[in-house]
Amino acid sequence: MSVTRPETGAAAPNGEPWTFEKFEVGALIGSSLQRVDDEFIKSWDSIYGVTDRNGSLPYGAAQLLTMKAYAEVVQPRPPGNIHATQKCRLNSVPVLGREMKVSVSCTAKYIRRNRKVVDFSVEISDAESGLLYAASTLEICWAV
């Protein structure tokens, strides 16, 4: 698997589930430090099949770390949220064993067709390569 530890944030105000009203546009919600190890690769390969990457990580590792950090940092979440769209940019593939910082921010919230929508941005960086991956928009239809 991957080693994860929350760094900042990671709790809604008062520890209650995040609601649409509680999100502050432009605010960093939290970040986590993550490191991918060989167990991660074994699990990944058990889902998608074995690919010889000469020791590098799958491109999709960044997407997975994005959702992992989101799930970890935006806590607790109400049930019923729907992941609607995503825009992302992969500059460089995460490196096996290297610690990465994953930051989650709220970038927008609005009502669209009577649905509450919250946009997040997620950035993955490491000390050597800088910004590896950015999900500039992670659009979630928020349940409450």
Place this chain on the structure above:
Amino acid sequence: MNMTAQLPNRLVKLQLTIGQDRINTFAALAGDHNPIHIDAEAARQSGMSNIIAHGSISLNLLWESIEKSTRDVASSSLNLEVRFRAPVYVDEIVETGGSQVGDSNNYEVWVSNQEGSRVIEGTLTIES
């Protein structure tokens, strides 16, 4: 991100049966243990007809296709924009697709279910 091969006309097609074992493995990897991914009753209470797979399982299959298709293409970054159009239920089969728009560095990309309906669609831009 590397290399010098020409842009492909199409992305490599990949197919995956999303059984409960894969969903469970993905849930552990992503730390997402939402009951709608493991419990049919919880899924029904959320308005689904059965257990649904994490959307990122299908999205990451698309990333696998992109990786296999562009690994040797010179690029500085990959921009992917997608919309999740429909849920994928447990034991459904999904397949990736992608085609170059003209001779540009843009692609239409998608993931379809076994009925041929697109569950994810969007665009990929390979920046050099």
